[in-house]
Amino acid sequence: MPQNEHIEQHQRRHGHKPDHWEVQRKKEARVHKNRSKMAQKLFGLKAKLYNKKRYTEKVQMKKTMKMHEQKNTEEKNDDAIPGGAVPVYLLDREGMSRAKILSNTIKQKRKEKAGKWAVPVPKVKALTEDQMFTIVRSGKRKKKVWKRMINKVSFVGENFTRKPPKYERFIRPMALRFKKAHVTHPELKATFQLPIIGVKKNPQSHMYTTLGVITKGSVIEVNVSDLGLVTPTGKVVWGKYAQVTNNPELDGCINAVLLV
Amino acid sequence: MVVYNFKKIRVVPPGKDFVDIILSKTQRKTPTVVHPQYNIHRIRKFYMRKVKFTQTTIHERMSAILEDFPRLEDIHPFYSDLLNVLYDKDHYKLALGQLNTARNLVDALGRDYVRLLKYGDSLFRCKQLKRAALGRMATILKGNSSSLLYLEQVRQHLSRLPNIDPSTRTIILTGFPNVGKSSFMNKVTRAEVDVQPYPFTTKSLFVGHTDYKCLKWQVIDSPGILDHPLEDRNTIEMQSITALAHLRSCVLFLVDVSEHCGYSIKQQVDLFHNIKPLFSGKPILLVLTKIDLVRFEELTQEKKDLLQSVADEVHDMMGLSNITQEGVANVKQAACDKLLEHRVEIKMNKTGKSVEGILSRIHLAQPEKRDHRQRATFIPQSVTDRRNDVMDQAEDGAPSAPKRKTVKEIEDENGGAGVYQHDMKKDYLLKNPDWKYDVIPEIFDGRNIADFIDPEIEKLLDELEKEEEVRLEEPEVNYADDEIYIEEEDEDVYEKIMSKKSIYKQKQQLNRRANNHTILPRKNRPVDLDAIQKELMDRGVDKETLDRVRSRSMTRDASVTTGRGRSLSTTGRSKSTSFERARSVSQQRVVEEREANPVSAKSVLGKRKRSLSTRNRSQSATDKLSGLVDAKQQVAAIKLGHKKQRLLALAAKRGEADRKIPNEMPKHLFSGKRSIGKTDRR
Numbered sequence: 001m002p003q004n005e006h007i008e009q010h011q012r013r014h015g016h017k018p019d020h021w022e023v024q025r026k027k028e029a030r031v032h033k034n035r036s037k038m039a040q041k042l043f044g045l046k047a048k049l050y051n052k053k054r055y056t057e058k059v060q061m062k063k064t065m066k067m068h069e070q071k072n073t074e075e076k077n078d079d080a081i082p083g084g085a086v087p088v089y090l091l092d093r094e095g096m097s098r099a100k101i102l103s104n105t106i107k108q109k110r111k112e113k114a115g116k117w118a119v120p121v122p123k124v125k126a127l128t129e130d131q132m133f134t135i136v137r138s139g140k141r142k143k144k145v146w147k148r149m150i151n152k153v154s155f156v157g158e159n160f161t162r163k164p165p166k167y168e169r170f171i172r173p174m175a176l177r178f179k180k181a182h183v184t185h186p187e188l189k190a191t192f193q194l195p196i197i198g199v200k201k202n203p204q205s206h207m208y209t210t211l212g213v214i215t216k217g218s219v220i221e222v223n224v225s226d227l228g229l230v231t232p233t234g235k236v237v238w239g240k241y242a243q244v245t246n247n248p249e250l251d252g253c254i255n256a257v258l259l260v
Numbered sequence: 261m262v263v264y265n266f267k268k269i270r271v272v273p274p275g276k277d278f279v280d281i282i283l284s285k286t287q288r289k290t291p292t293v294v295h296p297q298y299n300i301h302r303i304r305k306f307y308m309r310k311v312k313f314t315q316t317t318i319h320e321r322m323s324a325i326l327e328d329f330p331r332l333e334d335i336h337p338f339y340s341d342l343l344n345v346l347y348d349k350d351h352y353k354l355a356l357g358q359l360n361t362a363r364n365l366v367d368a369l370g371r372d373y374v375r376l377l378k379y380g381d382s383l384f385r386c387k388q389l390k391r392a393a394l395g396r397m398a399t400i401l402k403g404n405s406s407s408l409l410y411l412e413q414v415r416q417h418l419s420r421l422p423n424i425d426p427s428t429r430t431i432i433l434t435g436f437p438n439v440g441k442s443s444f445m446n447k448v449t450r451a452e453v454d455v456q457p458y459p460f461t462t463k464s465l466f467v468g469h470t471d472y473k474c475l476k477w478q479v480i481d482s483p484g485i486l487d488h489p490l491e492d493r494n495t496i497e498m499q500s501i502t503a504l505a506h507l508r509s510c511v512l513f514l515v516d517v518s519e520h521c522g523y524s525i526k527q528q529v530d531l532f533h534n535i536k537p538l539f540s541g542k543p544i545l546l547v548l549t550k551i552d553l554v555r556f557e558e559l560t561q562e563k564k565d566l567l568q569s570v571a572d573e574v575h576d577m578m579g580l581s582n583i584t585q586e587g588v589a590n591v592k593q594a595a596c597d598k599l600l601e602h603r604v605e606i607k608m609n610k611t612g613k614s615v616e617g618i619l620s621r622i623h624l625a626q627p628e629k630r631d632h633r634q635r636a637t638f639i640p641q642s643v644t645d646r647r648n649d650v651m652d653q654a655e656d657g658a659p660s661a662p663k664r665k666t667v668k669e670i671e672d673e674n675g676g677a678g679v680y681q682h683d684m685k686k687d688y689l690l691k692n693p694d695w696k697y698d699v700i701p702e703i704f705d706g707r708n709i710a711d712f713i714d715p716e717i718e719k720l721l722d723e724l725e726k727e728e729e730v731r732l733e734e735p736e737v738n739y740a741d742d743e744i745y746i747e748e749e750d751e752d753v754y755e756k757i758m759s760k761k762s763i764y765k766q767k768q769q770l771n772r773r774a775n776n777h778t779i780l781p782r783k784n785r786p787v788d789l790d791a792i793q794k795e796l797m798d799r800g801v802d803k804e805t806l807d808r809v810r811s812r813s814m815t816r817d818a819s820v821t822t823g824r825g826r827s828l829s830t831t832g833r834s835k836s837t838s839f840e841r842a843r844s845v846s847q848q849r850v851v852e853e854r855e856a857n858p859v860s861a862k863s864v865l866g867k868r869k870r871s872l873s874t875r876n877r878s879q880s881a882t883d884k885l886s887g888l889v890d891a892k893q894q895v896a897a898i899k900l901g902h903k904k905q906r907l908l909a910l911a912a913k914r915g916e917a918d919r920k921i922p923n924e925m926p927k928h929l930f931s932g933k934r935s936i937g938k939t940d941r942r
């Protein structure tokens with residue numbers, strides 16, 4: 001009965017087959033052939049996956065190779081620029097880099113300025129009514145058509161009570177009610193799952209805002225008390241706005257970016 | 261008896277493979293075709309099924325993993341402690357716990373997305389939701405890849421653990437490293453444990469089995485332990501400690517008296533005192549090893565005292581040498597006896613009741629005495645002599661008498677296998693010892709003599725010879741009564757018959773070989789009138805009779821066809837025979853008849869047609885290629901023919917199990933008006 005590291009033990013005792021290393025070497029040398037054979041044969045989804053994998057592998061390989069190369073090449077060192085008196089023909093060398101810095105700062109400033117009024121999703125596609133609602137027929141003969149069921153994800157406050165179903169005009173199905181959103185803090189580059197407090201604005205229509213419908217581009221208010229953000233006056237921030245960046249009805253979750 | 265089978269645990273795929281397995285299974289096992297114009301319910305169902313299926317598959321796989329791995333609380337404390345030592349209990353539990361939460365998460369996810377899918381209003385939306393669901397499940401799986409990897413490693417290690425049964429008779433070897441535990445193990449069991457002249461050769465528990473008193477004994481070789489506090493012990497030492505702590509066994513504490521292991525006797529004795537709590541309630545044996553190097557008597561007095569103090573505690577001290585084999589068997593016996601005694605004692609002491617329980621299970625059957633004759637056991641004289649010799653030597657204490665050399669020993673002396681070859685013929689048991697080296701040919705006179713070997717051959721030969729003699733004495737007898745006896749004058753006739761027969765036979769065989777196809781029934785076979793005539797004449801029918809018969813059959817035929825009234829008056833039987841005959845007559849005759857009487861010939865023709873057609877077919881083989889110019893064209897023609905035949909042949913192979921539409925256009929479905937919903941039922 002073999003036990004414990006029996007394979008290693010056997011190898012230690014009896015070694016390998018005489019041609020083991022040769023075979024191993026050849027196998028290794030043939031790897032690329034087998035690989036290309038497979039790559040040629042694959043098709044469909046398998047091929048897609050395989051190619052993607054190979055691609056990432058190759059990129060990784062190139063990167064590591066480059067890194068090794070970089071080790072060998074000499075890099076320009078800013079400190080190495082001789083101080084004191086510098087001959088004329090060397091003068092404009094540092095001037096270049098300074099100009100670069102300048103232009104970068106200007107660009108940065110412009111960006112910041114523009115960012116002040118922009119939101120992550122500036123434009124949204126208009127949704128028609130029939131994308132928004134499905135018509136629910138009611139009445140004994142199902143001939144009344146004034147009921148609507150909301151097709152999109154919605155937020156319903158905690159203390160909401162339904163109207164009697166008979167008179168309920170807008171139905172927000174339980175399955176499409178969401179309470180939490182995944183909110184990314186753009187500066188921290190971190191995502192948190194935060195409870196939703198309310199829908200501030202739905203760009204599609206005012207009615208959707210009041211109904212609490214959440215579509216792409218909606219601005220929602222989220223509870224950020226867990227993040228421990230503090231206002232300049234020293235108060236803990238409780239609610240903050242965030243804009244929805246995905247189509248919640250397609251993804252089954254709400255992703256939003258905090259508006260800071 | 262609980263036997264732990266850790267080998268049964270199924271493979272745990274690493275995270276990425278896990279995802280691939282799950283997704284490809286979903287792809288394989290769920291329908292793959294859906295179109296946007298389908299009814300929305302159908303589309304939703306299609307995607308819901310995918311999500312649900314993926315979720316259940318993940319659930320099943322995860323459950324299988326969770327079930328397979330042993331729960332530390334449920335297994336024997338020895339094993340649970342060993343697993344703790346080897347894999348760290350916390351890590352193990354954490355990994356399994358994480359899988360459990362992952363499973364629950366996936367379940368919740370599946371549920372949520374199925375709920376969302378219920379409100380999907382387009383194929384696109386359903387598809388996106390499915391994609392999101394599967395993606396999130398895959399993410400959860402990938403998040404657990406470190407646990408999966410860990411569990412896979414644990415599984416591989418677990419499956420190679422020695423199969424230690426905690427409840428059987430067990431002997432544990434312990435002591436400092438390098439004292440000769442593994443060497444002793446190799447001596448008493450068939451386990452091949454590595455033996456090397458450096459410490460910590462053995463890094464884990466090894467188990468071997470040995471027999472004593474017709475019982476099976478489990479011997480456990482443990483890694484050596486050093487003398488330091490428990491907290492400092494490493495994983496290797498902890499395994500030994502676990503075994504010592506949890507297995508009810510006989511402990512052999514091995515002490516290297518030669519101190520070749522690198523530890524002094526004082527250190528070794530100290531170790532014994534330190535780990536003494538582990539031995540409580542167990543039979544112990546102090547074993548001095550390597551006594552071929554240093555004997556107990558040769559030690560200094562203080563060392564002797566040290567060892568003696570230990571020996572006093574355990575009541576037993578024995579010496580052994582793995583090199584000269586001295587004392588190995590004794591130690592084994594002593595250990596086994598001690599353990600057996602201990603186990604019986606425990607059983608007796610457990611409860612007073614159980615003694616009777618055991619005793620009542622034992623029943624010694626004694627045959628009733630038949631008479632007063634003594635029937636002592638029979639021991640051959642040679643055996644008794646030999647036994648006495650051995651006893652004498654044992655008393656003398658002299659090294660055992662020269663044993664009989666085994667063939668293997670002789671071989672080793674003479675250069676080992678491949679160099680020395682043992683003489684097999686020397687030990688042949690033959691009637692005459694001179695025959696031993698006789699060469700027996702395998703093939704004699706072109707025959708394998710092994711085929712002719714028969715132990716009875718001599719007797720049979722004798723009988724045969726006797727019979728022959730008897731025959732020779734008897735006068736010549738006439739065999740005509742029981743065999744065909746041919747007179748001189750019939751000789752050539754006989755010859756003729758035989759030759760003809762053989763010709764027939766050969767013809768038949770040739771035919772059979774040539775026509776490897778279905779045989780035509782005789783009545784359908786084309787008939788050659790001339791051949792029949794010739795054959796009949798060959799057989800001895802003279803021409804006159806033949807002609808007469810022919811003409812008669814002709815007239816009869818004519819009578820049938822021409823005079824209806826008359827033929828009706830004849831018996832039905834004659835009529836039918838005439839028809840039969842008519843059929844056997846050649847084709848030419850039909851033509852003649854037709855010319856003679858076209859109306860009447862028709863009636864015969866009806867039956868004749870078949871024979872004609874068969875004839876054509878048989879001829880066609882030669883006729884087929886007659887119109888073609890050269891061999892090339894012929895080949896082409898044949899090929900074309902085969903090609904045309906292929907489809908037909910395929911159709912002919914249609915079997916019972918093949919799909920069959922008995923009626924491709926059922927009348928009731930293709931007639932009448934079609935109103936709504938009347939496509940398959942009208």
Ligand SMILES: Nc1nc2c(ncn2[C@@H]2O[C@H](COP(=O)(O)OP(=O)(O)OP(=O)(O)O)[C@@H](O)[C@H]2O)c(=O)[nH]1
Pocket residue numbers: 436437438439440441442443444454455456457458459460461462463482483484549550551552553580581582583584
């Ligand atoms: N002369 C002599 N040498 C022995 C005897 N028994 C073992 N040895 C030698 O002692 C060395 C160690 O033997 P092992 O059986 O590996 O010792 P161990 O106790 O299993 O050692 P660990 O597995 O490291 O704990 C080897 O070189 C053996 O050849 C003996 O009876 N006499």
Ligand SMILES: [Mg+2]
Pocket residue numbers: 441442443453454455461462
């Ligand atoms: Mg060992």
